[in-house]
Amino acid sequence: MSPSLPPLRAGQRLNEFVLLAPLASSGASALYLAQPADHGRLREQASVLLARLGVWRGRFDRLAALKIAYPDYQANLHDEHGYLSRADLRHPHLVELYSRRCQRAKGQLPRDLGLARLPGEGRSEGRSIVYLALAFEPGPTLARLLRWRRARPLDPTLAVHIAHQTAQALRHLHDHELVHHDVKPGNIILRPTRGIVDVALIDLGAAESLRAPRQRSIYGTWRYLPPERLTGSSPQTVTPQIDVYGLGRTLEEMLIGSLDEDESAAAGNAPGRVATARVERPRISAELDHLVRDATARCLEQRRRRLPSMRAFIERLEATPEFQRAPAPTRV
Numbered sequence: 001m002s003p004s005l006p007p008l009r010a011g012q013r014l015n016e017f018v019l020l021a022p023l024a025s026s027g028a029s030a031l032y033l034a035q036p037a038d039h040g041r042l043r044e045q046a047s048v049l050l051a052r053l054g055v056w057r058g059r060f061d062r063l064a065a066l067k068i069a070y071p072d073y074q075a076n077l078h079d080e081h082g083y084l085s086r087a088d089l090r091h092p093h094l095v096e097l098y099s100r101r102c103q104r105a106k107g108q109l110p111r112d113l114g115l116a117r118l119p120g121e122g123r124s125e126g127r128s129i130v131y132l133a134l135a136f137e138p139g140p141t142l143a144r145l146l147r148w149r150r151a152r153p154l155d156p157t158l159a160v161h162i163a164h165q166t167a168q169a170l171r172h173l174h175d176h177e178l179v180h181h182d183v184k185p186g187n188i189i190l191r192p193t194r195g196i197v198d199v200a201l202i203d204l205g206a207a208e209s210l211r212a213p214r215q216r217s218i219y220g221t222w223r224y225l226p227p228e229r230l231t232g233s234s235p236q237t238v239t240p241q242i243d244v245y246g247l248g249r250t251l252e253e254m255l256i257g258s259l260d261e262d263e264s265a266a267a268g269n270a271p272g273r274v275a276t277a278r279v280e281r282p283r284i285s286a287e288l289d290h291l292v293r294d295a296t297a298r299c300l301e302q303r304r305r306r307l308p309s310m311r312a313f314i315e316r317l318e319a320t321p322e323f324q325r326a327p328a329p330t331r332v
Contacts (some may be wrong), residue, residue, distance in 0.1 A: 014116040014131060016110030017036060018030050018034060018035055020033040020200075022080065023065060028073040032066045033136065034066045055156075067080075079204075079207065079214075084097045086176075091169050093199050095134055096135040098134055099113040103136030137191060138192055139190045139200075141183075141185060141190055143184070143188075146171060152257050153281050160322040161286065162254065165199035168248060169199070171310040174241075174243070174310050177210040180206070180207055180246070181207055181225075181243070181249050182205070182220040182221055185254075187198075188201060208242075220242075220246075223249070226242060226246075228299065240309060244313060248291075284322065291320070
């Protein structure tokens with residue numbers, strides 16, 4: 001956790017929410033499981049365990065994922081709130097604001113964007129933090145699934161369907177002139193389902209508007225950003241091709257087996273190198289192999305010529321034998 005973020009504990013109240021447990025952290029924010037303060041008492045240990053396992057999802061619709069920004073990244077939360085507040089951006093495979101998911105018959109819902117003043121002593125006394133209340137999505141991230149599998153490749157059909165649902169969410173963003181800008185396994189949640197897969201794309205904190213791109217700096221994760229974006233932060237490099245490349249890299253890692261970015265760094269891998277497990281890789285069709293190669297081409301013009309849009313990515317995914325031979329429904 002960032003040293004600039006005050007220590008937070010289970011049971012601590014942030015305006016209308018009560019924290020239950022930490023869920024995850026990144027270089028820009030920390031994520032906490034929370035519930036409305038008037039929701040009654042939950043057995044913390046049991047609720048966190050069940051939520052992480054994705055069990056009895058209906059029982060946890062009132063839970064929230066509070067995203068708490070580090071001081072230097074508070075503007076990102078305001079941007080993300082602005083995007084998710086738009087009615088035209090709602091999509092079944094995109095994360096939602098807490099108020100959009102949770103319905104209440106009486107009374108008002110807690111605010112989705114809040115400023116909380118922390119009690120305390122010494123340096124933490126009177127400090128304020130900005131948080132964003134998101135609908136809690138049970139289930140592991142794709143990065144966690146790959147880590148659980150010790151970097152063994154996924155079944156190609158499962159990988160293709162994960163990519164397909166993610167691509168649908170990305171196409172929706174692109175149709176509304178937004179680029180996600182941070183497509184990676186850690187931002188793809190696999191919801192509990194009786195079908196082959198149900199994906200939720202999360203974290204629009206790095207998203208860029210195609211109409212008015214931010215020029216403060218380059219956001220995202222270097223491993224999943226295309227070369228043209230890493231070498232220039234001008235508005236001309238903000239295109240949907242950023243997400244085409246990121247999804248291509250993610251699909252590639254599902255198919256060849258890969259450690260997530262944190263484990264790769266810990267293993268001392270050089271930039272650009274994929275950490276792969278020494279296991280036999282499943283065979284994939286020529287159509288799927290060519291799609292991955294085209295999506296991860298380092299040359300922007302080559303990538304744009306072969307995959308001009310996320311719609312084209314989806315059409316080529318749907319044309320692969322892996323997509324057309326979906327296996328029997330199963331839990332991820």
